[in-house]
Each structure stands twice: as structure tokens, then as C-alpha cells.
Amino acid sequence: xxxxxxxxxxxxxxxxxxxxxxxxxxxxxxxxxxxxxxxxxxxxxxxxxxxxxxxxxxxxxxxxxxxxxxxxxxxxxxxxxxxxxxxxxxxxxxxxxxxxxxxxxxxxxxxxxxxxxxxxxxxxxxxxxxxxxxxxxxxxxxxxxxxxxxxxxxxxxxxxxxxxxxxxxxxxxxxxxxxxxxxxxxxxxxxxxxxxxxxxxxxxxxxxxxxxxxxxxxxxxxxxxxxxxxxxxxxxxxxxx
Amino acid sequence: xxxxxxxxxxxxxxxxxxxxxxxxxxxxxxxxxxxxxxxxxxxxxxxxxxxxxxxxxxxxxxxxxxxxxxxxxxxxxxxxxxxxxxxxxxxxxxxxxxxxxxxxxxxxxxxxxxxxxxxxxxxxxxxxxxxxxxxxxxxxxxxxxxxxxxxxxxxxxxxxxxxxxxxxxxxxxxxxxxxxxxxxxxxxxxxxxxxxxxxxxxxxxxxxxxxxxxxxxxxxxxxxxxxxxxxxxxxxxxxxxxxxxxxxxxxxxx
Numbered sequence: 001x002x003x004x005x006x007x008x009x010x011x012x013x014x015x016x017x018x019x020x021x022x023x024x025x026x027x028x029x030x031x032x033x034x035x036x037x038x039x040x041x042x043x044x045x046x047x048x049x050x051x052x053x054x055x056x057x058x059x060x061x062x063x064x065x066x067x068x069x070x071x072x073x074x075x076x077x078x079x080x081x082x083x084x085x086x087x088x089x090x091x092x093x094x095x096x097x098x099x100x101x102x103x104x105x106x107x108x109x110x111x112x113x114x115x116x117x118x119x120x121x122x123x124x125x126x127x128x129x130x131x132x133x134x135x136x137x138x139x140x141x142x143x144x145x146x147x148x149x150x151x152x153x154x155x156x157x158x159x160x161x162x163x164x165x166x167x168x169x170x171x172x173x174x175x176x177x178x179x180x181x182x183x184x185x186x187x188x189x190x191x192x193x194x195x196x197x198x199x200x201x202x203x204x205x206x207x208x209x210x211x212x213x214x215x216x217x218x219x220x221x222x223x224x225x226x227x228x229x230x231x232x233x234x235x236x237x238x239x240x241x
Numbered sequence: 242x243x244x245x246x247x248x249x250x251x252x253x254x255x256x257x258x259x260x261x262x263x264x265x266x267x268x269x270x271x272x273x274x275x276x277x278x279x280x281x282x283x284x285x286x287x288x289x290x291x292x293x294x295x296x297x298x299x300x301x302x303x304x305x306x307x308x309x310x311x312x313x314x315x316x317x318x319x320x321x322x323x324x325x326x327x328x329x330x331x332x333x334x335x336x337x338x339x340x341x342x343x344x345x346x347x348x349x350x351x352x353x354x355x356x357x358x359x360x361x362x363x364x365x366x367x368x369x370x371x372x373x374x375x376x377x378x379x380x381x382x383x384x385x386x387x388x389x390x391x392x393x394x395x396x397x398x399x400x401x402x403x404x405x406x407x408x409x410x411x412x413x414x415x416x417x418x419x420x421x422x423x424x425x426x427x428x429x430x431x432x433x434x435x436x437x438x439x440x441x442x443x444x445x446x447x448x449x450x451x452x453x454x455x456x457x458x459x460x461x462x463x464x465x466x467x468x469x470x471x472x473x474x475x476x477x478x479x480x481x482x483x484x485x486x487x488x489x490x491x492x493x494x495x
Contacts, residue, residue, distance in 0.1 A: 082330075085329055092342060
């Protein structure tokens with residue numbers, strides 16, 4: 001808890017704490033605007049109303065979240081490398097892997113807040129614009145949980161990459177390359193490609209149904225744990241060693 | 242003798258290059274130990290090993306009877322350090338930077354003002370660290386090392402980038418520390434003239450090898466025996482290093 005509070009203090013003036021909630025608000029605003037403009041076209045699609053509400057809006061929201069995660073992960077470690085502050089941390093009686101875990105936790109919580117904002121907007125749209133009785137809370141909660149879990153591999157991967165790259169532009173470049181390659185590799189049916197963390201995050205956006213895919217969930221959990229484990233192990237040793 | 246830091250044949254090799262070669266140091270408790278050597282002699286590498294920033298290839302060391310990596314946390318609680326260049330969070334003020342270190346060390350809030358006062362940064366405490374001049378960053382780094390008045394201080398060229406009056410001020414501060422709260426200081430420099438004014442004992446390092454270890458009086462005796470005047474230790478130091486360099490070249494030819 002002490003290290004968590006210290007990590008929050010370190011983020012002062014970097015915008016890292018506010019970034020993901022801001023992305024959440026932007027995503028919510030996008031959902032309102034998109035449904036306002038394209039409501040009739042969307043509701044005439046040959047899909048169940050809840051599938052339309054959840055999958056058709058999620059594409060853009062997911063892209064916003066992805067870039068938010070990439071930027072936040074870059075910022076949270078850039079403040080350590082700028083001014084070589086991380087070097088001082090290795091000279092202090094602090095558990096550096098615990099510091100890494102707290103950074104991971106901060107980004108996870110802020111991502112969760114972003115997803116809450118976005119889903120509050122979706123609830124509002126669902127209650128106001130879907131046909132009477134078509135809105136299902138349970139389905140929305142399932143999809144919100146699914147989108148959160150499938151976003152975690154990218155978050156875990158990006159925190160690991162940022163922690164090992166003193167140059168923020170390298171981490172950012174890897175993030176963008178991950179997004180572009182993920183876009184190219186997200187094809188229906190090929191489960192093996194789910195080893196790519198960005199493909200996992202793109203999966204719910206590419207699906208036509210809002211039903212969570214169990215295999216994608218398993219890939220997400222495993223990848224999140226694997227990147228977190230690598231990050232914690234690597235954090236034990238200074239980057240220059 | 243009561244030694245607080247001892248190293249036993251400490252060696253650090255990068256492939257075939259030995260940055261530190263069989264260095265055995267003995268640092269007395271409550272003393273100021275000057276670690277001398279030209280640039281690239283291995284002073285910073287030795288200090289980094291003592292702080293656990295880099296692992297020795299061979300040899301061992303103890304700090305207050307404790308060893309890395311098992312006692313890492315307890316060693317670092319006792320050691321205030323400043324290595325190479327100042328490290329700080331550019332997005333935080335000087336005061337906030339020290340507050341982060343204070344919280345990690347679990348010290349009371351008043352320590353920050355005390356450390357800023359010690360290094361003469363009190364009036365700039367609320368300025369962003371990225372807006373500090375080089376000398377101010379250097380002072381901030383020193384304040385970070387002095388925070389909580391640790392019993393051991395490891396300072397790597399702490400007066401780099403300071404103006405002459407700043408050098409004088411920091412030198413006097415370091416000199417006063419063992420008397421002020423009974424700490425031990427290991428300080429490195431490539432200038433004997435500077436170390437001479439502060440240190441009780443010195444160690445001279447060249448190309449990773451320890452050429453001399455002893456008190457300043459012993460160095461003076463050594464100087465007299467080698468035909469140098471006792472008030473010109475700088476020449477003695479330079480000739481010691483030159484002789485070692487010649488020997489190294491001869492060994493390399495063979």
C-alpha cells in the first residue's frame with residue numbers, strides 16, 4: 001500500500017492518472033454521438049439489438065482504449081527514465097518488482113475506470129434507444145468484463161516493454177506496430193494468432209456476437225500473467241546489468 | 242581495527258576487460274575515505290558494486306557485516322548514495338523528489354527540510370527539478386543521499402558541476418559529517434588536491450587495480466621516500482599512475 005501511494009505521487013504532473021479516465025469519457029462521448037447519428041442504420045442491421053449495441057460501438061472504443069493504454073504505459077515509465085530516477089530507486093531500500101506491480105495496478109485500475117465510463121454511456125443508450133425490453137444488464141456486464149479481460153494482455157505487454165526501454169519513442173513505436181500487426185492478423189477462426197496480445201484485444205471488436213469467447217478469455221488471462229511475470233522478473237535487475 | 246566496509250579481491254570484468262581487478266578495500270568506521278583515480282580507473286564501478294547496482298564477477302564485500310544480495314534492503318537502509326550523475330523525477334519539485342525518498346526510507350516529514358537546508362537548496366525546494374541548474378541538481382542528489390543522515394555515505398564525484406564556492410561549501414559539509422553524526426564517507430574523485438582536504442584515508446586506483454591504500458600520512462611518507470616533497474602529493478599521485486601505466490604497457494608488449 002505504501003509503495004502504491006508512492007507510485008501515485010510520482011505520477012504528479014505527468015497526466016498518467018487522468019489519461020485513462022479521460023479516454024473513458026471520450027469513448028462514452030463517441031458512443032453517444034455515434035448512436036445519435038447512425039441509430040436507424042444500426043438498429044436495422046440483421047443482428048440482435050444487444051449485439052448491435054455492444055459490438056458495433058466497441059470497435060472505436062477499443063482503439064481509443066488501446067492507444068490510451070500504450071500512451072499511459074509509456075508515460076508511467078518515461079518518468080522513471082527521464083532524469084535517471086529509476087537508478088536512484090535501485091539504490092534505495094525498496095522492492096523494485098513491487099514498484100513495477102504497483103504501476104501495473106495503477107494502469108489496471110484506470111483502465112477499469114475508463115471501461116466503467118464507457119459502459120455507463122452504453123447503458124444510457126441501451127435504455128433510451130433500444131426497442132422496449134431489448135436491453136439486458138447481464139449481457140452488458142458480461143461484455144464489459146470480456147472487453148476488460150481482453151484488454152489486459154496489451155496493458156501487461158506494454159508495461160513490460162516500457163519498463164525495459166529508456167527511450168519512450170521505442171515503446172510507443174512497439175505499441176503502434178502491435179496495433180497495426182494486430183489489425184492485419186485479426187481474422188475470424190484462427191485461434192493460434194491469439195498469442196499476439198493486440199489480436200486478443202481486437203477480437204471482441206471483430207466479432208458479430210457479444211457472447212464472450214472462452215478460448216480468447218483463456219488466452220487473455222495466460223498472456224496477462226506471462227507478461228506480468230516477465231516484467232516482475234526483469235524488474236529485479238537494473239536495465240544496464 | 243573497526244572496518245565498516247571491506248572488500249575482498251573484488252573484480253568486475255566486462256568480457257575480457259577488467260574494470261575492477263582484485264581490489265581489497267578497508268574503510269574505517271567514522272572516517273572519510275577518499276577513492277582516487279583517473280577517469281575510467283574503476284571507481285564508479287566499485288561503488289556500484291557496493292550498492293548492488295552491478296554484480297561482482299569475483300570477490301566479495303561486506304558493509305557493516307552484511308552482504309549482498311541477502312541483506313540488500315538492510316544495507317541500503319544504512320547507505321546514502323550519489324553515483325555518477327544526479328537522479329531525480331523531472332516532473333516533481335526538489336522537495337517532492339526528496340519526499341519520495343523520505344517515504345521509501347520511512348522517515349519523518351521534517352527530514353526533507355533538513356536535507357534541503359544542509360545542501361543550501363531551501364529556497365529552491367518548490368522549483369521543478371528539471372528547471373534546476375547542473376549545480377542545483379548535484380545538490381539535490383546530495384540531499385537525497387543525506388536524507389535521514391545515514392551512517393554510511395557513498396559519494397561519487399559529488400562536486401562535479403559545482404562552481405568554486407559550491408565546491409568549497411560541499412567539501413566543508415562532507416568534512417563536517419563524521420563529527421556531526423558519526424557517519425562514514427566513501428568519496429571518489431580524480432583530484433588528489435580535493436581529496437587531500439577532506440579524507441583521513443585514501444585508496445588510489447588505476448586501470449582497476451589498487452595502487453595504494455593507507456592514511457594521508459602514510460602517503461606523505463611514501464612521497465618522501467620516492468623523492469617527492471610531502472606538500473606536493475598531486476605530483477606523487479600522478480607519478481604513481483604514470484609508473485603503473487608504463488608497467489602495464491611493458492606487460493602488454495611481453
